Amino acid sequence: MKKKNVIITGGLGFIGSNLVEFFLKKKFKVLVIDRMTIGSNIKNLDKNKNLIIKKFDICNYSLMSECIKKFNPKAIYNLAAETHVDRSIKNPKSFVKSNILGVVNILEVLRKKKLEHNFRFIQISTDEVFGDIRRGKKSLEDDAYNPSSPYSSSKAASDLILKSYIRTYNLPIIITNCVNNFGPKQNPEKLIPKTIINILENKNIPVYGTGKNEREWIYVKDHCKILYEILYYGKTGQTYNIGSGFVYNNLFIVKKIFSILKNKFKAKTKSKIIFVKDRPGHDFRYSLNSKKIFKTLRKLPKQNFEKSLIQTVKWYKEKSSYIK
Numbered sequence: 420m421k422k423k424n425v426i427i428t429g430g431l432g433f434i435g436s437n438l439v440e441f442f443l444k445k446k447f448k449v450l451v452i453d454r455m456t457i458g459s460n461i462k463n464l465d466k467n468k469n470l471i472i473k474k475f476d477i478c479n480y481s482l483m484s485e486c487i488k489k490f491n492p493k494a495i496y497n498l499a500a501e502t503h504v505d506r507s508i509k510n511p512k513s514f515v516k517s518n519i520l521g522v523v524n525i526l527e528v529l530r531k532k533k534l535e536h537n538f539r540f541i542q543i544s545t546d547e548v549f550g551d552i553r554r555g556k557k558s559l560e561d562d563a564y565n566p567s568s569p570y571s572s573s574k575a576a577s578d579l580i581l582k583s584y585i586r587t588y589n590l591p592i593i594i595t596n597c598v599n600n601f602g603p604k605q606n607p608e609k610l611i612p613k614t615i616i617n618i619l620e621n622k623n624i625p626v627y628g629t630g631k632n633e634r635e636w637i638y639v640k641d642h643c644k645i646l647y648e649i650l651y652y653g654k655t656g657q658t659y660n661i662g663s664g665f666v667y668n669n670l671f672i673v674k675k676i677f678s679i680l681k682n683k684f685k686a687k688t689k690s691k692i693i694f695v696k697d698r699p700g701h702d703f704r705y706s707l708n709s710k711k712i713f714k715t716l717r718k719l720p721k722q723n724f725e726k727s728l729i730q731t732v733k734w735y736k737e738k739s740s741y742i743k
């Protein structure tokens with residue numbers, strides 16, 4: 420096993436590309452496997468002598484098997500997934516394929532391979548598997564899954580399959596369930612980039628329903644630091660919630676971005692918030708109890724929502740070429 424080799428699937432997407440950058444800074448060799456579908460952007464990664472990018476689907480058994488054999492990584496981080504909830508409502512099948520069958524395909528490669536000591540498969544899952552939760556409640560790792568959308572149910576299904584591979588085949592798997600990420604390189608159709616870009620372009624900001632739906636928000640770079648630490652301090656067979664404690668509703672987020680652009684960047688805009696018909700099955704609230712991961716890790720990022728949101732706004736403002 421090459422101790423400084425990692426495979427990151429979905430490495431051209433939002434979280435994946437931030438994670439690739441993080442590992443490159445730590446002097447790792449990184450092999451990205453990405454089908455280059457929605458969410459991916461080739462501009463997300465600069466050329467680097469320690470970076471290899473392979474364009475294929477994680478559902479392809481022979482290519483997956485060949486890459487793992489040749490690259491012989493210390494870990495595989497699986498971030499390849501269809502991720503947009505609205506798209507999952509329109510076309511659930513592609514979510515089942517990538518998010519469930521894709522995961523099973525990698526697991527089958529691993530099951531049939533002689534794995535070296537200390538190898539890890541780390542699955543990046545979501546808080547959405549727990550479904551809607553009441554105010555005041557926080558989901559714990561072993562709470563029952565209750566997903567609402569085809570996206571979250573495909574992620575829940577793959578988590579359950581992963582748990583069965585831990586129990587039945589003793590594969591060295593770690594599952595992480597993270598809250599909503601924000602930061603550089605996110606597809607501009609998601610709430611935070613869309614709001615920033617629309618304000619900069621004087622377009623209105625569509626907000627679902629009353630805008631009161633609550634999410635917990637983590638800065639993507641803080642998430643990546645935690646994912647790195649998990650490689651060394653996480654225990655195989657375990658599931659870890661990854662949160663921040665910053666729970667805000669969508670309307671608060673949009674207003675906050677307006678105020679940052681106005682006060683910090685002196686932006687003038689004609690944009691207005693417009694409330695649009697709510698998404699079918701839209702969950703009202705997610706929030707995680709993340710005590711387990713914070714007890715497990717040695718180093719913790721000092722999370723600061725306001726500072727990270729300012730950094731994010733600055734990034735999109737300066738990278739107008741990123742807007743597709």
Ligand SMILES: NC(=O)c1ccc[n+]([C@@H]2O[C@H](COP(=O)([O-])OP(=O)(O)OC[C@H]3O[C@@H](n4cnc5c(N)ncnc54)[C@H](O)[C@@H]3O)[C@@H](O)[C@H]2O)c1
Pocket residue numbers: 428429430431432433434435452453454455456457458459460475476477478497498499500501502503516517521543544545546574596597598599600601605606
């Ligand atoms: N964004 C969030 O807030 C968030 C929160 C918690 C968990 N997650 C999870 O993190 C992972 C990454 O999310 P993201 O926001 O970076 O998504 P993203 O849509 O930005 O990136 C996903 C990447 O996976 C690739 N991909 C999709 N299907 C593939 C396939 N079959 N084979 C190979 N590549 C494929 C896409 O081309 C894209 O580059 C997902 O598994 C998601 O469920 C995301």
